[in-house]
Amino acid sequence: MEINPALKKYPLYAIIILVIFGLKPSGVLFRDAWVDGMPFLLLGLISVFAGALVTPVLLPFVPFRSFALKGWLVGLISTSLTIRFFGLFDGMNKIFLIVAVLFFPLASSYIALQFTGSTTFTGMSGVKKELKFGVPLYIAGVILSVIFMVIFKLGQLGVI
Amino acid sequence: MKYLVGVTTLKFFPEKCTGCGMCIEVCPRGVFKLQDKKAIVTDGDLCMECGACANNCEFGAITVNSGVGCAAAIINSMLYGGEPFCGCSGDKGDGCC
Numbered sequence: 355m356e357i358n359p360a361l362k363k364y365p366l367y368a369i370i371i372l373v374i375f376g377l378k379p380s381g382v383l384f385r386d387a388w389v390d391g392m393p394f395l396l397l398g399l400i401s402v403f404a405g406a407l408v409t410p411v412l413l414p415f416v417p418f419r420s421f422a423l424k425g426w427l428v429g430l431i432s433t434s435l436t437i438r439f440f441g442l443f444d445g446m447n448k449i450f451l452i453v454a455v456l457f458f459p460l461a462s463s464y465i466a467l468q469f470t471g472s473t474t475f476t477g478m479s480g481v482k483k484e485l486k487f488g489v490p491l492y493i494a495g496v497i498l499s500v501i502f503m504v505i506f507k508l509g510q511l512g513v514i
Numbered sequence: 515m516k517y518l519v520g521v522t523t524l525k526f527f528p529e530k531c532t533g534c535g536m537c538i539e540v541c542p543r544g545v546f547k548l549q550d551k552k553a554i555v556t557d558g559d560l561c562m563e564c565g566a567c568a569n570n571c572e573f574g575a576i577t578v579n580s581g582v583g584c585a586a587a588i589i590n591s592m593l594y595g596g597e598p599f600c601g602c603s604g605d606k607g608d609g610c611c
Contacts, residue, residue, distance in 0.1 A: 414515060419517055419518050420518065421585075468585050468586050470583055471582065471584030473515075473583075474542070474562070475515050475517050475543065475562050476517045476562060476583035476584075477517060477561060478563050478580070478581035478582060478583050478588065478598065479521040479563060479579065481584065481588050483518060483521050484585070485585060485588055485592075
């Protein structure tokens, strides 16, 4: 997946994140949405660039032959460095950190896997094998992330 | 660069090979070479399953399950059925971009 197609989906992702973080018993608060959702918006952008730009540029130098693993590794490093550099979740609920480290490297991995269509050495059987292992992990990662966020939100709303 | 090891569907039947060298000419990955007037597979893991060798071998000495090595195309074929195709030029399977 090139940067443009990935970024076309970014506004939808941003809206979902802003609604999740802005949702309060009194309605959707834009200040809370912006302040609390900012780390996730930034990490979303970073994961796109990690998967669609950094991984392809550094393709021969990133370990592993699997594009999914390459993307995951670059995504994990990019996510970790961004969190550390900006102190993104300092003083915030640890559940955000868990979701970020779980979700964003997987997003980079998925985006990097799309680059198989742009190389001159990947074959259909190899990509199918990657997808056979990768897709269940991507789905599990998304489901777990949603569960964690729901748990956090329910706790924030005082339901649990 | 080399992709995953041991996944290619390339099969070579040396008993059918006449040593014409067409596979060596058309393979973009250097998978074949001529030895003792017959083609041999140097490294099957180099194969990107483009199908050029099998399509151009008049003697049926090569088979390969060819198709696009593109995750988006394969995901689309999983979701909507049919063979994986690029679809980036609106060709709907008539060829790859």
